[in-house]
Amino acid sequence: MKAIYKKELRSYFVNPIGYIYLGVFLAFSAFLCCYTTLIAGSYSTANYYSNLILSFIVLIPLLTMRLFAEERKMKTEQLLLTSPVSLTGMVLGKYFAALTVFAGGILVSCVNLIPLYVIGAAERNGTSSQMRQIGPVSGEIFGSLIAVLLLGAALIALGTLISALTENQLSAAVVTVGAISLMLGASLLGRMSDADGQPILAVAFRSILDWISVFSRFSLFSTGIFDYAALIYYVSLSFLFLFLTVRLYERRRIG
Amino acid sequence: MIKVEHLVKNYGATNALSDVSFSVEKGEIVGFLGPNGAGKSTAMNILTGYLAPTSGSVSIDGLDIQKDPIAAKRKIGYLPEQPPLYPDLSVEEYLNFLYELKGCKADREKHLREVAESARVYECRKKLIKTLSKGYKQRVGIAGALVGDPAVLVFDEPTVGLDPKQIIEIRNLIRGLGRSHTVILSTHILQEVQAVCDRILIINKGKLVADERTENIARMTARTRRFKLKIAGPQKEVLALLEKIPGVSRAEVLSERDEDSYTYLVESGDGVDLRKKLFYTLAEKDYPLVGMETLGVNLEEVFLSVVDTAEEAASARRRAPRRNRGRASAETDAGKELFEAAAKKQGEEEKTE
Structure with missing residues (x-):
């Protein structure tokens, strides 16, 4: 597993794809941070993070599209599957490599928040000692970071599964974009409808929408509350997609 | 060393292998011979654990590839038909990756150097794989199979698409490896088995039709x-x-x-x-x-006669029923293909004089 992880991580930076991903992600996050905090004149990062996740629709497929599709196309899959490595090890190695690049991007994007702290500190100095709470709320930021990572982990697992389904990177990317958009659409729909006083069918429909909308579980974290239900949701979703990927390979072996 | 028992593989309704059994002793070089589509690659893929058989078992040095895949796979070095190379890595990086992938314990630098030298790719170890010629890529594939010093080496059509000089080099390389390893190689070229192997297994339409020592086959035509x-x-x-x-x-x-x-x-x-x-x-x-x-001895004829007898026996068994007509004509086609291949080889032989 470690060998596959290392090789996969390395191949992100042997190919331009890793640089493209990080470049686009960092540029987008910097702009977004600027618009939602500095220009909007707000210390709250809730808007920043809830808009940041929109970029995942395009960027996560970039990370996951080649994971398995390329191996199949290049026939190197045969090498991995005839090596003394378990299927689970192979899938996890690749998954964690994508997750590492993703988390690395998120981590580096934290520099965007430095100006907020600097300005907050300056403003506190200029006012009387009663105004201690001026500035960004670290709890909120930590919550959001955890939520972004969990959401990313689930979406990467989904992308991994889709990549294992095809040997064409482009179709893997397109399908992943579609699937993530669908989840986003579901959460928007879910937000629009109101459960109060609705017929039971609408409530049921809404709860289904809620279940598949990975984006809507995000909100509690961004207020600084640690949402265990959401944690379990994201982790089990990731687990489900990875499990399906392993099963897919087992199935394919039987032919 | 290798024991294959009653191997059957079906892809949906098509039958790729039916009841194939054989065993290979330590240190033997065995050639797996058959026309295209005979089931050679399927057999190799099952042997190396890439595919699961529909029924039957494969054991490598006493380890069942189904029940104990990781330990069994550690004993096999496999070079598939298309060498599994990562074009963006250099030869050295590729071998290093395999060293880690296979969880090798030997001294890394020494072992990889030995492997690269025995496949004769040491001098181009710094080059990216995508810049190498086809013959060199094949050798890198062989070097990859050698990493971890597996007791069994499996090569699927190792000389396909190479020029005559490269073919000779690869054959010599395999012969050399045969001194210290058990080797199975598949091919549809008869001279290759004759040049390299101690024993040949002939497979046709998923059935093992002959299992002979190479010199016995030669005597048959003498x-x-x-x-x-x-x-x-x-x-x-x-x-x-x-x-x-x-x-x-x-x-x-x-x-x-x-x-x-x-x-x-x-x-x-x-x-x-x-x-x-x-x-x-x-x-x-x-x-x-x-x-x-x-x-000289003409293996084509042995091959044709073996395949033909097997086919005759098979078609005699199911004469008459109309629904078999499609299958029978497919068989004649395959026979024709063999004949053409033989005729072509004959022509080449004549040209070389």
């Missing part, structure tokens, strides 16, 4: 002797004369002509040595013998 003669003189008369010589079972004119001499193919029956008789008869009639060549 009974008929064939000569290629170049004789100066009018074609018709010479041919008539040749046919009349007692002991000649077949004589024909080959389409080669050199000034006033023609080339003939003469076959004799069991154990008759015609050479002296041919010489004197021709000299008597004043048709000078300009060239004579004894043609």
